[in-house]
Amino acid sequence: MTNKKKAYERIPFLIFYQDKSPFKETYGGPMDFGALKAHLLRPIKPITNSVIVFMHPVGGGEYLPMVTELAKAGYPVIYCQSRYPDNDSALIMEKVVIDLGNCIRQAKEKFNYDKVILAGWSGGGSLSMFYQNQAENPTITHTPAGDPIDLPLQELIPADGIMMLAAHISRAHTLTEWIDASILNEQDPSQRDPELDLYNPENPNQAPYSSEFIDRYRKAQIARNRKITAWVKDKLANLKNNGRPNDEFAFIVHGTMADPRWLDPTIDANDRKPRWCYLGDPEVVNNGPVGLARFCTLRSWLSQWSYDDSNADGLHCAKSITIPALVIGNSADDACTPSHTSRIFDAIGHNDKEKHEIQGATHYYFGQAEQLSEVVKLCGDWLQRKNLI
Incomplete structure (x- = not known):
């Protein structure tokens, strides 16, 4: 379709990969093979032969406002799912790095893009940093569970x-900042320390909280x-000691949205x-099905x-x-708050870096045309000044 109102075309494609493993942690398909679902958003009139690549550990962002607005502005964009779309219960971060590597190779070798810019959105931020760290100086040969990778x-x-x-x-530090500190028994989350239960109306510690309480x-x-x-490591060791080194164990983590x-x-x-949080009322999400780390496996817990x-x-x-x-x-983000932005910026170990804030913008920019336009222009100006387009 080439009608004049269309700013870009969306091209779905598959990335096939081979990954030999003694066990399968993704659903369906043949052993040792899989396919990553990806979308290329190719502008009708591209302003560059560079491509912006998005990947989130569990995906789900190929239609986000930021992704599509960049394509409308003339920037080629690839949004690629990992092998764990919409389900992180068995996710291994080291394998997601391999998935992102497969996507970048496709961008270079199949679509012939000259340069690749990683776009680390939300949970894709630490993934992008992890990827680049290993692309520049690869060191990891085993997952935290000890499996070869x-x-x-x-x-x-x-x-x-x-x-x-x-x-x-x-993911690990965000979960830790959000996890419900009051739960005393992982098998029975009703056993709580009442003085740490943020949602207990009789708790003497109420917002605004003292620095001592925090x-x-x-x-x-x-x-x-x-x-x-510690429990996960003990469980894994018992499986291995009993001659079942490839066995897994699934479990539930209750109470994971209780950040003060x-x-x-x-x-x-x-x-x-x-x-409020990006998933709604945090008291509801705290024990709801979509909370972080709700469903886990032993290896996945250690990795992410x-x-x-x-x-x-x-x-x-x-x-x-x-x-x-x-x-x-x-500035109105209800998922990734300012300290995360600052800590990321401060951690980058060189001076070729910039930090900006979009006033009034929420996490996803839904219904925020003005802020969306501002952030796309900001990205475009930066890409041009850094000779990345």
Whole structure:
């Protein structure tokens, strides 16, 4: 179709990959093979032969306002799903890095784009940092669970620039900042410390919270993450010691949306509305089916959610990347709050970096044409000044 009103064409395509593994953690298809679903948004009149590549660990963003608006503005965009679309229960971050590498190789070799700019949206931010870290200096040969995963063998192609857009520092650290510190028994979440239960109306600690309470609560959150990690490692060791090294175990993590920030907007303050988060009422989401890390496996917990073990720590990975970086935060973001934007920017270990904030913008820019136009122009200006287009 070539009608004049159409600014870009959307081209779905598949990326086939081979990944030998002694067990299968994705649904369906033959052993050792899979396919990544991707969309190329190709402008009718492209202004560059560079391509902006988005990937989120669990996908779902190929129709986001930012993705489509960049294509409308003349920038070729690829949004690629990982092998774990819409289901992170068995997700291994090291394998998602391989998926992103396959996408970038396709962009270069199949579509002949000259340069690749990583667009790290939300949870795609730490993934992009993790990818670039391993593309520039590949070191990882095993997952945190000890399974072989040779990233140096992948010959990952480094990107030429990176844009961190409404991004958080990592899945593991974000979960830890959000996890319900009051839960004392993982098998029975009704057993709670009443003084740490943010949603207990009889709790003497109510918003706005004291600095002493926040310090106590944050320490309890880290302790709960580490308690789950210790149980996971023990469970994995028992399976291996019993001659079942490839077995898995699925479990539920209750209470994962209890960040004091959602109830007290003076903490990590921005323009978000109180008692709300990007998934709705945090008290409902805290035990609802869409909360972070709700459904897990042992290996997945260690790879993406463990505070101490996950390799996909955006702050650690940011220290060694060498490409130009643009970091953008949104002033009304109800998912990735200002401290994450600042920590990412500060962690990038070189000076070829910029940080900006879009006033009034929410996490997704839904219904925000003015802010959307502003962020696309900002990205375009940066790409041009850095000779990336």
